[in-house]
Every structure is written in C-alpha cells, then in structure tokens.
Amino acid sequence: MITLTTKNVSAVHNTLQKLTSTWQCRNLATEATFDIKAFKLHKLESGPNTTVTITKEDAINYYKQMQYIRRIETAAGNLYKEKIVRGFCHLYSGQEACAVGMKSAFRDQDSIISAYRVHGWTYLMGAKPVEVLSELTGRIGGVVRGKGGSMHMYGKNFYGGNGIVGAQVPLGAGIALAAKYLGTGGVCFTLYGDGASNQGQVFEAYNMAKLWNLPCVFVCENNGYAMGTSSERSASNTSYYTRGDYIPGIWVDGMDVLAVREASKFAVDHCINGNGPILLETVTYRYSGHSMSDPGTSYRTRAEIQAVRMTRDPITSFKEKILSTNLATVDDLKKIDNEIKIEIDQAVIKSKEDEEITLDELASDIYSKPIESEHRGVVPWQKIKHVRIGPAFNIV
Amino acid sequence: MAFTISFHKPSALTNTVKILKRSLNTTRVLANKQMTVRDALNSAMDDEMERDERVFILGEEVAMYDGAYKVSRGLYKKYGEKRVIDTPITEIGFAGIAVGAAMAGLRPICEFMTFNFSLQAIDHVINSAAKTFYMSAGLVNVPIVFRGPNGAAAGVAAQHSQCFGAWYSQCPGLKVISPYNSEDARGLLKAAIRDPDPVVFLENELLYGNQYPITDEVLDKDFVLPIGKAKIERKGDHITFVAHSKGVELALDAAKELSSVGIEAEVINLRSLRPLDINTIIQSVVRTNHIISIEQGWPYAGIGSEISAQIMESEAFYHLDAPVIRVTGADVPMPYTKSLEIAALPQINNIVDAAKKLLGV
Ligand SMILES: Cc1ncc(C[n+]2csc(CCOP(=O)(O)OP(=O)(O)O)c2C)c(N)n1
Ligand SMILES: [Mg+2]
Numbered sequence: 001m002i003t004l005t006t007k008n009v010s011a012v013h014n015t016l017q018k019l020t021s022t023w024q025c026r027n028l029a030t031e032a033t034f035d036i037k038a039f040k041l042h043k044l045e046s047g048p049n050t051t052v053t054i055t056k057e058d059a060i061n062y063y064k065q066m067q068y069i070r071r072i073e074t075a076a077g078n079l080y081k082e083k084i085v086r087g088f089c090h091l092y093s094g095q096e097a098c099a100v101g102m103k104s105a106f107r108d109q110d111s112i113i114s115a116y117r118v119h120g121w122t123y124l125m126g127a128k129p130v131e132v133l134s135e136l137t138g139r140i141g142g143v144v145r146g147k148g149g150s151m152h153m154y155g156k157n158f159y160g161g162n163g164i165v166g167a168q169v170p171l172g173a174g175i176a177l178a179a180k181y182l183g184t185g186g187v188c189f190t191l192y193g194d195g196a197s198n199q200g201q202v203f204e205a206y207n208m209a210k211l212w213n214l215p216c217v218f219v220c221e222n223n224g225y226a227m228g229t230s231s232e233r234s235a236s237n238t239s240y241y242t243r244g245d246y247i248p249g250i251w252v253d254g255m256d257v258l259a260v261r262e263a264s265k266f267a268v269d270h271c272i273n274g275n276g277p278i279l280l281e282t283v284t285y286r287y288s289g290h291s292m293s294d295p296g297t298s299y300r301t302r303a304e305i306q307a308v309r310m311t312r313d314p315i316t317s318f319k320e321k322i323l324s325t326n327l328a329t330v331d332d333l334k335k336i337d338n339e340i341k342i343e344i345d346q347a348v349i350k351s352k353e354d355e356e357i358t359l360d361e362l363a364s365d366i367y368s369k370p371i372e373s374e375h376r377g378v379v380p381w382q383k384i385k386h387v388r389i390g391p392a393f394n395i396v
Numbered sequence: 397m398a399f400t401i402s403f404h405k406p407s408a409l410t411n412t413v414k415i416l417k418r419s420l421n422t423t424r425v426l427a428n429k430q431m432t433v434r435d436a437l438n439s440a441m442d443d444e445m446e447r448d449e450r451v452f453i454l455g456e457e458v459a460m461y462d463g464a465y466k467v468s469r470g471l472y473k474k475y476g477e478k479r480v481i482d483t484p485i486t487e488i489g490f491a492g493i494a495v496g497a498a499m500a501g502l503r504p505i506c507e508f509m510t511f512n513f514s515l516q517a518i519d520h521v522i523n524s525a526a527k528t529f530y531m532s533a534g535l536v537n538v539p540i541v542f543r544g545p546n547g548a549a550a551g552v553a554a555q556h557s558q559c560f561g562a563w564y565s566q567c568p569g570l571k572v573i574s575p576y577n578s579e580d581a582r583g584l585l586k587a588a589i590r591d592p593d594p595v596v597f598l599e600n601e602l603l604y605g606n607q608y609p610i611t612d613e614v615l616d617k618d619f620v621l622p623i624g625k626a627k628i629e630r631k632g633d634h635i636t637f638v639a640h641s642k643g644v645e646l647a648l649d650a651a652k653e654l655s656s657v658g659i660e661a662e663v664i665n666l667r668s669l670r671p672l673d674i675n676t677i678i679q680s681v682v683r684t685n686h687i688i689s690i691e692q693g694w695p696y697a698g699i700g701s702e703i704s705a706q707i708m709e710s711e712a713f714y715h716l717d718a719p720v721i722r723v724t725g726a727d728v729p730m731p732y733t734k735s736l737e738i739a740a741l742p743q744i745n746n747i748v749d750a751a752k753k754l755l756g757v
Pocket of ligand 2: 224225
C-alpha cells in the first residue's frame with residue numbers, strides 16, 4: 001500500500017489511478033468494473049454511480065481491512081468467553097463493509113464519531129489490532145490505556161466510542177460545525193444504529209445541521225435490531241434514509257463495500273460543495289448477539305442469521321467479486337488470510353500478557369488543567385494525585 | 397449468599413443488651429425460603445398489576461425480551477401488550493409519556509434500562525414529575541415509579557457506572573428508594589407503586605441474582621414496607637454503619653470481620669434516601685457515639701455528606717466521640733481497568749480500617 005502524506009493527495013491519487021488503468025498485466029487484471037445494487041434516493045435528483053471501477057490495490061486493501069475486522073472481532077469474542085474482556089463487548093461482525101466502505105472515502109481532514117460498536121473503526125482509524133485487543137483486556141497497550149474498554153476507544157479524527165445511545169449524533173454535528181468554522185474542509189461521518197435513530201436528539205441535530213448547512217454525513221447503520229427489538233417494532237418509518245425529512249438521503253446496500261464507498265464519496269462531495277448535511281442508511285446485519293451476554297437468538301431465528309451469512313456476507317461476496325474478475329487469485333487471498341491470522345493470534349497473546357496501568361493513574365486526565373492537585377479516594381485520608389498523561393490531539 | 401442476623405454475646409465493652417427489641421417486620425429466618433432480588437421485584441410488579449388495572453410497565457426491552465436484566469420476566473406473557481409496553485430507545489420521550497399518563501390517572505412503572513440512561517430523561521423526572529403537585533397546588537398527582545439498576549456494574553466503564561442516589565435525593569417532590577435485599581425490594585417496590593407521589597427506585601444489577609431469606613409475611617400479597625423508614629440489619633453498640641443498596645452488603649461483611657476483634661458495629665440499611673430516616677441514625681449514634689457512612693457513589697455532595705450534615709444539625713452531634721467518616725466511591729469517573737475499578741469503589745477493608753481508626757484501636 002502506498003501512503004500519501006502530501007497535501008494534494010487527491011491529485012496524486014488521480015494520476016496514480018490513470019497510470020494503473022493503463023498498465024497492462026498479463027495474468028491478473030489491474031482493475032475491474034461492477035454494477036452495484038441501485039441506491040434509493042430521497043430529495044436527490046441523482047445519486048452515486050452504480051457502475052463502479054475498482055483498482056486491484058484498492059480491492060486487496062478493502063478485503064484486508066474487512067478480514068482484519070472480522071478476525072479482531074472473533075478474537076474479542078473469544079477473549080470475552082475466557083472472561084478476560086469484561087463488561088460489554090459489542091461485535092461488528094457482519095457489518096464490516098459499512099466501515100471499510102466509508103473509510104475509503106475519507107480524506108485526511110474527515111472525521112468519524114460512532115456508538116459503542118467500534119473495534120473495527122478503531123483499527124481503521126489507525127490503531128494496531130494489538131492496541132484494540134489490549135484496550136479490550138484493559139491493559140496499558142490499549143488505545144486509551146485500558147481505561148475505556150470495549151465501548152470507549154478514540155483516535156485522531158475519531159471521536160469514539162460513545163456509550164449513550166444517540167448522544168453521539170449531535171456531537172457529530174458539532175464536529176462538523178467546527179470543521180466549517182475552522183475552514184478545514186472536513187466532513188464528519190456521524191454514525192448511529194436503527195435503534196438510536198429514534199432518539200429525539202437525532203432529530204434536533206438534523207434540524208440544526210440543515211439549518212446551518214453543516215458538513216455532516218449522518219449514517220444510520222441499520223442492522224435490523226436494537227438489542228432484542230426489530231426495527232419494525234421501534235420505528236413508524238423504517239426508511240431511515242428519509243427520516244431527515246428536509247435532508248437528502250440515500251439507501252445503501254451496507255453489505256457491499258463498493259456501494260458504501262460510492263455513496264460515501266458522493267456524500268463527501270455533497271458536503272464540501274456547500275450543500276449541507278446528507279443522510280446515508282447502510283442496510284446491514286450483525287451476526288452476534290447485541291453484546292456478548294445476548295445469545296441473539298430469542299428475537300430472530302438461527303435460519304435468518306444463517307441465510308445472511310450464506311447469501312449476503314460482505315467478505316464472501318467481495319471475495320467472489322475479486323476472484324471472478326481476476327483481481328487476485330485464491331492463493332493471494334489465502335496468503336493474506338494467513339498473515340492476518342498470525343498477526344491477530346500474536347496480538348491476542350500480547351493483549352493478555354500486557355500489564356494494567358498502575359493505581360497512580362486512577363485520577364489521571366480528569367482535567368486538562370487541574371485546579372486541585374488531588375482527588376479524594378474512598379476514605380478521607382486517601383488522596384489520589386491528579387496526573388496528566390494526555391497529550392490531547394485536538395488541542396495544539 | 398444468605399445473611400442471617402447473628403446475635404452476639406455482649407462483649408466486655410457492651411453492658412446494655414437491647415437485642416430483644418425487634419421491629420415488627422422481622423427478618424428472622426423461620427423457614428429456609430429464599431428469593432432472589434430479581435424475583436422479589438418481579439413478584440412485586442406482578443402483585444400490583446393484578447391488584448390495580450391502572451398499573452402498567454413501559455421501557456426498553458421490558459416486554460418481548462423480558463427485560464434487559466429479566467426483571468419483568470413473564471409479565472408481557474401474562475398481561476399482554478396493553479400493560480407491558482416495549483418502547484423505542486427514546487428515554488425523554490417515553491418518560492414524558494409515562495408522566496403524562498400518571499397525571500391522567502394511570503400508574504406507570506417506567507423502567508430505565510439502567511439509571512445512566514435516565515440522564516436522557518431527567519427533565520421529566522425533575523420538572524414534570526417531581527414539581528407538578530406543588531405547582532398545581534395539590535391539584536395534579538403524579539403517581540409514577542421510575543425504576544431500574546443504578547450504580548456501578550462490573551467492567552462497564554465511566555458512562556455506565558454511576559450512582560444517582562444523591563442526584564435524585566436532592567429534589568423535593570421525589571421519594572427515593574434504594575433497596576438492599578429481597579425483602580426490601582419486594583416490600584418497597586409494592587409501596588412505591590401504591591404511593592401517590594413520584595418515586596425513584598434505584599436497584600443494583602449486581603444484587604439481582606443474590607438470594608436472600610424471606611418469610612411468609614413478605615410473600616403476602618399485601619406486604620408493603622413503609623417508605624422513609626430505615627432498618628437495623630445488625631445490632632451493635634460500638635459504632636454505627638449507615639449504608640444503602642450494595643453498601644449494606646459491604647457494611648455487614650465489615651461488621652462481621654470487626655466482630656472477630658470484639659468490635660460490634662450496628663448496621664443501618666437506609667432503604668429510603670428521601671425521606672431519610674435520620675431519627676434511626678440519631679438514635680443509633682446516641683448509643684454508639686461513632687458513625688461511618690458507606691456508599692458506592694461519589695463523595696462530593698453525596699448521601700454521606702447529607703447524613704453528616706444532618707447529624708451536625710441534630711443532638712446526635714453532641715454524642716459523637718469522633719468526626720463522621722464517609723466511605724465512598726473515589727472522586728473519579730469509573731475506569732474500565734480492573735485493578736483501578738476495585739480501587740475506585742469502597743471495599744470491606746476500607747470500612748474495617750476506617751472503623752478501627754475511628755475507635756482508636
Ligand atoms: C440512552 C441509552 N439508552 C439505552 C441504552 C442501552 N442500549 C445500548 S445499545 C442499545 C441498542 C442500540 O441499538 P442500535 O442503535 O440499533 O445499535 P446496534 O446495537 O444495533 O449497533 C441499547 C438499548 C444506552 N446505552 N443508552
Ligand atoms: Mg441496530
């Protein structure tokens with residue numbers, strides 16, 4: 001993979017794309033074109049392209065990223081069963097194409113905020129798998145030193161990691177407001193579930209985002225359920241892409257990484273061209289229960305889960321696309337799978353062996369500029385020194 | 397994990413034995429009947445729904461899923477969708493709807509999946525439920541129960557581990573209950589549902605599965621406990637421990653440990669945070685001359701702070717041989733890190749040490 005650090009990323013990217021498309025390769029294709037499922041549009045005259053061209057490099061990259069997420073989640077589930085991960089543990093397996101498709105449309109200045117189902121996003125936003133897993137095991141090598149656990153992971157341009165359903169939505173609109181205010185040209189992808197979409201503050205955020213033309217991409221990841229409640233039982237209107245009313249919306253096949261990519265690129269363009277917010281509904285599925293303590297089979301059938309795995313799995317279907325168009329061989333993909341497996345296996349071991357932070361950090365980073373030097377412990381004579389670990393990435 | 401009241405032989409330090417005075421609703425273990433807190437809460441709601449058509453439950457996952465923590469198990473099956481209602485995830489919306497229904501003659505039980513999410517709805521708890529009776533000069537009643545698990549669970553980090561005891565207790569117009577065992581849970585929830593005022597009922601997820609001994613009297617359909625009365629869980633003459641919810645468990649364990657070194661602690665289970673049964677506390681302090689408050693919530697403006705202030709404002713102050721001590725959660729948001737989570741919550745040894753320090757032994 002090529003990493004671009006220069007400012008004019010897109011210009012370089014375009015040149016590269018032109019180059020690759022003219023390259024001739026004897027055995028393997030360097031790019032391929034697919035027709036994707038039609039988008040449904042709300043308050044839009046035209047939508048994203050349904051004929052998509054993808055380079056070999058991108059294809060391999062998306063495949064890798066989705067496999068990484070799947071493997072991280074499998075490892076997380078196992079660590080939970082071993083009782084090393086405690087509390088809640090919400091897995092993203094089944095929803096990989098949503099995150100990978102969106103991320104592929106990100107530019108350096110774009111941000112994301114989501115709820116608690118964020119292990120995959122944490123990885124995509126730059127954390128190593130071992131840092132994700134060590135956060136889950138509550139160890140010092142975790143993305144936030146083991147203080148946040150499964151639900152609270154953060155990173156550069158990644159604002160978490162939020163445990164209160166729906167609360168991240170106005171925050172996302174606020175991040176978009178800051179982008180507009182500071183003139184960064186960035187947009188904020190603001191993610192929430194089908195269940196969260198019913199929170200009142202979601203509608204408040206829609207209204208202000210539209211009123212103030214904020215560069216906010218609202219994304220409803222509709223996986224069909226909020227815990228044990230199916231979307232039909234919680235929403236009067238299950239066409240989530242229309243629920244922004246005056247905000248244009250797009251229904252997207254969230255099991256197809258290419259569809260999500262096209263829709264996300266379209267959404268970024270929409271925002272940066274000064275059109276204000278846009279809403280994507282990515283229709284997807286979660287294979288596991290809501291959290292690890294939910295078997296996930298009392299409100300849906302095993303047959304339903306099995307059917308999605310067989311016919312709509314985001315990784316399997318993308319793999320078929322890659323193979324059928326000769327972008328890679330079976331062996332190429334096997335090799336990738338193996339490398340990922342080895343890396344994750346090692347990460348699991350490390351995440352178990354790693355240490356926890358010491359008690360000296362109990363009162364760490366409560367304030368950025370503490371006025372009192374100590375916090376009270378559980379008894380009056382126990383004083384805990386406030387320490388700063390930081391450094392905050394949003395204040396320079 | 398049962399507890400029994402053990403009557404200790406008076407030690408050299410204790411000369412008066414008041415142990416024979418038992419309150420009416422004795423927890424004396426007659427039979428070996430046990431009940432979990434979860435079943436106690438469940439049976440309380442069942443009884444009251446049977447008794448009063450106007451009682452209904454609403455909240456997230458309360459019906460078809462039987463409750464996120466299975467407290468409403470079986471009730472949807474028994475009473476149907478009119479009376480056990482699954483809501484979307486929209487706390488401020490359904491709490492407001494519940495308050496409105498209460499104003500218009502129904503008796504809603506509004507479940508918050510956990511009290512952390514009641515923050516989304518706190519305006520309706522405070523401004524709509526607590527203040528309406530006063531604002532309407534007694535014209536509009538709001539008979540509603542807001543209930544659900546409160547306080548720290550295990551390993552769920554800062555946004556899901558907070559005690560709201562002090563928050564809600566600060567507001568006049570609310571009655572705030574925080575039960576400890578199955579008898580408390582059953583008797584107080586039934587009382588709360590029958591009460592004409594808004595009640596905030598703070599349960600504890602970690603206690604749901606615990607079994608406690610229970611008498612036939614407690615199982616009676618008309619058993620209710622008085623709101624605003626504390627219960628002396630354990631008699632003792634040297635020091636008073638006052639606690640609520642999970643804190644009572646810690647206090648009892650600490651008392652047991654202290655007993656082995658000849659210190660007899662009296663353990664008061666507050667049961668109700670508002671009204672606060674300050675008289676029971678005062679009477680105990682007058683005898684023991686020492687008091688420690690125990691809670692899992694934060695120290696700053698906490699339940700212990702209120703108790704301490706009320707002692708200062710009462711005659712009990714003159715009976716103190718040492719200052720009041722608060723054993724509390726640490727003044728930090730809850731970390732996920734296991735060892736830090738333990739350090740952020742009061743442990744038995746913290747209470748034992750505090751008691752020894754206070755008594756100078
Ligand atoms: C305000 C609030 N209410 C309730 C909860 C408990 N809760 C956690 S996740 C969840 C379901 C959310 O479903 P959805 O938005 O569809 O997201 P998904 O889990 O499917 O990704 C609920 C009710 C919470 N965390 N916050
Ligand atoms: Mg969902």
